[in-house]
Amino acid sequence: MPQPISPAAEAERLDEYWSPRVLAEVDDAYIKVAKVKGTLAWHAHADEDELFYVLSGRLKIELEGDESVELGPGEMYVVPKGVRHNPVADEECRLLLIERKTTLHTGDVVTEMTRSIAEQLGASPP
Template sequence: MKTINLKEKLALFSSHWDPHVLANYNQNEVMVVKFQGEYSFHKHEDTDDFFYVLEGEMFMDIEGESSHLIKTGELFIVPKGISHRPRAEHEVKVLLIEPKGEPNSGNSDREASLKPRI
């Protein structure tokens, strides 16, 4: 058991679309990520996708629907099987929770991040 300072952990890297694992919670990985620009549309067949905006704002594009704006202090959950694309005009810092081993790229052709532990 230990306290984890998210601000300190986010200062350890500058890459985008590269989630870093902070801790495990049951069978899930708790991660932080920075991103800017847009990711590929993708979906996760067996798990929901959890996003909590720590700093900045992002959009979640859902295929066939209007985009959702998610601001600092807000969270958004994409249900399993829904095609989505996170994007941000300016750098955003996000907390993610995913089942251990779940590729962040879902079913897209994009290579999944290695998810290093920090």
């Protein structure tokens, strides 16, 4: 029998920061959740937009050109393709992300926090 998914509950169960988990697929996009704290990395996705939706906490998305967007619970922002950005959370923040399946975690850079799509598709923690 089909079961509903609670993105907030799934994000709460994550035990590693900046390590998104795929919850579902919609056409050519993945629906993901992540638990974040601190800074990820300045990066861009040349061919894909990236949607950030805050489930809990606060997220600042630094954008090229000394701009930034601050999001609270229930707010979202789409980073347009090609725009350099850096997500930052001073305190723990839980996110829902919508990205095309081709979107690399840290775009055009690789850091120790970069997660492959295989890692993101891993089973949710028990």
